[in-house]
Amino acid sequence: MKGGGEQTKTWCQTLTPEWKSYSSADLSVLVVSGLDMKIHFAPADVPLVRRIQTAVVLQWVFSFLGLAPCCIVLFLFLLFTRFWLICVLYATWWFIDWDTPSKGGRKVPFLCRMPVWEHMRDYFPIKLVKTADLDPRKNYVLGFHPHGILVAGAFTNFCTEATGFRKLFPGLKSNLLMLPLWFRAPFFRDYIMSAGLVPSDKESASYLLRRKDGGNAVVIAVGGAPEALDSHPGEHIVHLANKKGFIKLAIEHGADLVPIYSFGENELFDQVQNPRGTWLRYIQERLQRIMGISLPLFHARGVFQYSFGLLPYRKPINTVVGRPIPVEKNEKPTAEELDVFHQRYMDELTRLFEEHKGNYGVPEDTHLLFQ
Numbered sequence: 001m002k003g004g005g006e007q008t009k010t011w012c013q014t015l016t017p018e019w020k021s022y023s024s025a026d027l028s029v030l031v032v033s034g035l036d037m038k039i040h041f042a043p044a045d046v047p048l049v050r051r052i053q054t055a056v057v058l059q060w061v062f063s064f065l066g067l068a069p070c071c072i073v074l075f076l077f078l079l080f081t082r083f084w085l086i087c088v089l090y091a092t093w094w095f096i097d098w099d100t101p102s103k104g105g106r107k108v109p110f111l112c113r114m115p116v117w118e119h120m121r122d123y124f125p126i127k128l129v130k131t132a133d134l135d136p137r138k139n140y141v142l143g144f145h146p147h148g149i150l151v152a153g154a155f156t157n158f159c160t161e162a163t164g165f166r167k168l169f170p171g172l173k174s175n176l177l178m179l180p181l182w183f184r185a186p187f188f189r190d191y192i193m194s195a196g197l198v199p200s201d202k203e204s205a206s207y208l209l210r211r212k213d214g215g216n217a218v219v220i221a222v223g224g225a226p227e228a229l230d231s232h233p234g235e236h237i238v239h240l241a242n243k244k245g246f247i248k249l250a251i252e253h254g255a256d257l258v259p260i261y262s263f264g265e266n267e268l269f270d271q272v273q274n275p276r277g278t279w280l281r282y283i284q285e286r287l288q289r290i291m292g293i294s295l296p297l298f299h300a301r302g303v304f305q306y307s308f309g310l311l312p313y314r315k316p317i318n319t320v321v322g323r324p325i326p327v328e329k330n331e332k333p334t335a336e337e338l339d340v341f342h343q344r345y346m347d348e349l350t351r352l353f354e355e356h357k358g359n360y361g362v363p364e365d366t367h368l369l370f371q
Helices: 004-013 048-065 067-079 084-096 116-123 152-158 180-184 188-193 202-209 224-228 245-253 279-291 335-360
Strands: 126-130 140-145 173-178 197-199 216-221 256-263 317-321
Touching (some): 067 084, 067 188, 116 152, 140 152, 140 335, 152 173, 152 216, 152 317, 173 180, 173 202, 224 279, 317 335
Parallel strands (some): 126 317, 173 216
16 A cells, blocks of 8 residues: 555544554554445554543443433343342332432432543543633533534543543533433432433423532533534534523522533534534434434444544543633523523623633634534
8 A cells, every 4th residue: 555654644544542562563554345334453563541531422422322222121031030030129219219310319429429430521622611610509500502412522521530620610500401211211310310310391490400509510502412413523603592490590599600612523423414404404403303312324433443443533532611600599480581691691602712722723714503
C-alpha cells in the first residue's frame, strides 16, 4: 500500500492524542477487502491504562443499551427455574419499594466515588467547568444541553464524582433525570438509582425541589430523546424553543435556573443522516412518540479497531456550567411569566455558548440553532 505508513500516522492523529509515541510499525493498518471497507485495527502495544479506559466505557455503553433488557430476561428466566424464590422475594421488595425512585431515589455515594469512573473520565477526556458559584442554601434546576446520543457528559459529571462536582459546588447534591420507563426494569432500577438517577417526571423533580434545606440540583437533559436525532458532529441544535415545562417547574418551587452546555457531546458518534422530511426521520419520530425513546442510527469505533462499532470516539467533552438565573417562587405562574423566564434562559444559554465556544474548537461563525 503506497504511502501506507504516512497515511496511517495522519489518520491516527485524529484518534489518539499520544499518537506520536507510536512507531509507524505500531500504527499499521490492516486493510480488509470486500464492500470497499477498510478496518483499522488498534496497535498491539496500546498502554494498559488505555485498555482499562476502553473496558470501562464498554461496560457503560452496555449498561446504557443492553443491561435493562438483560435484567428483564434474567428475571423471567429465574421465575421458571428452581431459583424462582429469588424472583418472588425481589417482586415483594419491588412492591414495597415502588415509590422510591420518585422520592429522591437511593444514591450510593461510595459507588459514585469509585476510581473506575476516573477511567471513563480520562477516556474522552471529560472536564466540568465552573463559571459561577451556586449557593448551597438554594435548590436549582440545571438544564443540560445538548442531549447527544448517550448523554455521556451528563452521566460522568453529575452521576459520578470523577470530575469533582461536589468539590466545585460544595453543599450541592445532583440528581440526573432519566426516562421513567427504565425504572420499570427489575434489578436495573436499583442499579441506576445507586448513581442518583430519578424518573424524569414532575413528581420526582418536585420531591427534590420541595426540600427546604436546599442543596439539591436537579439535572434535566431538556431536549430529551428527540434531540438525540439531531446529534451530528459539528452541529449545535438545541430543542428548546417550545420547552417550558422545566421553566414552570423552577418557578413553582422557586429554584434558580442554571444553563449548561456540554461542548463535544455531539462529536462522540457518527449518525446516519436523517434530515427532517426524509422517510428515516419520519419513522424515527413516529417510534419515539410510541415508545418514548428515540432510535438514532449511530456508530463510532470498536474495542480492537477504529472503523466501526458502538464505542464512542475519544473526543474531549467540556461541560460548562453557566450563571444561575434568579427565580421567585410562584405556585401558579402565568403564561407571560413563563415566556419571560424562557426567553431569559435562552438568552443566557446563548451567551454561555458564544462566550466559551472559541475555547473548545467551535468556529466563530457557528451559533446555536433553537428548535
